Amino acid sequence: MATEKDFITKITPTWCVGCGNFGIWTALRQALAELGLEPHQAVMVFDIGCNGNGANWHGTYGFHGLHGRPLPIACGVKMANHELKVIAVSGDGGGYGEGGNHFIHTCRGNQDITYIIYNNHRYSLTTGQASPTSEHGAKTKSTPAGLIEYPFNGPQVALTCGATFVAQGSADEVVHLKELLKKAVSHPGFSLIDILQPCVIYNDKDIRQQYKQKVYKLEEAGYQPNDKMAAYQKAGETEKLPIGVLYEEIRPTYENQLPQLAKAPLVKQPVAVGDISEFLREFK
C-alpha cells in the first residue's frame, strides 16, 4: 500500500521558505495515502503560478496546463477515464480570474473532480499584483493607491452555481486540512476547497498571526453542512474565518449520466477503426 512518501517526487520544492503551499502539499499527499490510493490512480492538473509549480513535486500523474485552464483539462481527463481520481489546482488569480468562466460552468456540471484553490489573495508568481480575492483598498504593485473593487467570494459563487461540495481550509491547519481533503476527494461530484494560503512575500508580514486569530473550525461550532443559505452566510464571514465543510449534497455526477460511459471508461473501450481515407481527403 502506498504511503505519503510515494506521492513525492525527487525534485526539491522551490517555494519560498515559510510559504503556505508546503502545508497544502503535505496535507494532500497524506490524504491520498490515507484514502488508500496508489499514485497511478490519481491525476493532478495544475495551473500556472506558484501553486502550479507543485506539478514538479507531486508524485501522481500530472498535467501542467495554461493559466486559468486546469478545469477544462481536468474534465477531459475525467471523461477519458472516469475511474481516475482527478484533482485540479489553481491560485485565486488563475482560478477565479482567468479561469472564472470555467469555474462557474464546472460547478454546474458536477463532474467528479476536486478543485483546490491556493488562496493567497495575490498574483504571487508575477510578484504580488492584486487578484480577484484581494481585499478592498489593498495597496499592491498594481494598485498603489488602493484596490477599487471588492473581493470575489469563490465559495459563495460555487454555492450559487450548484457545486455539491464546498469547503474552506487553512494551509496552517495541516491535520484539519488533510481530513477536509479526504472528504473532498471522496465526494462523488464537484468539490471546491478554498484554502487560506499565507504568502510570506506578498501578504502582510503578520498574515499567519492574522489567520491564527481569525480562523475557527465549523465542526467545533456545531455547524451542519446541509443548508445552502446558512453556507452562503458562513462563506461571507470576514471578522472570523470558518474552516470546514460549508455545504454538501449528493446529485448524479456528469459522467454517470453519460450512456457512452456506462459499460466502461472510454480508454477501456475498443476503438472502431474503419476506412477513414475519405474523411482525411477533406483536409487536403
Ligand SMILES: Cc1ncc(C[n+]2csc(CCOP(=O)(O)OP(=O)(O)O)c2C)c(N)n1
Ligand atoms: C492568460 C494568462 N494571463 C496571465 C499570465 C501571467 N501569469 C502567470 S502566473 C500569474 C500569477 C498567478 O497568480 P495565481 O493564479 O494567484 O497563483 P499564485 O502564483 O499566487 O500561486 C500570471 C498573472 C499567463 N501566464 N497567462
Ligand code: SF4
Ligand atoms: S511568492 Fe508567495 S506564494 Fe509564491 S512561493 Fe513565495 S511565499 Fe509562496
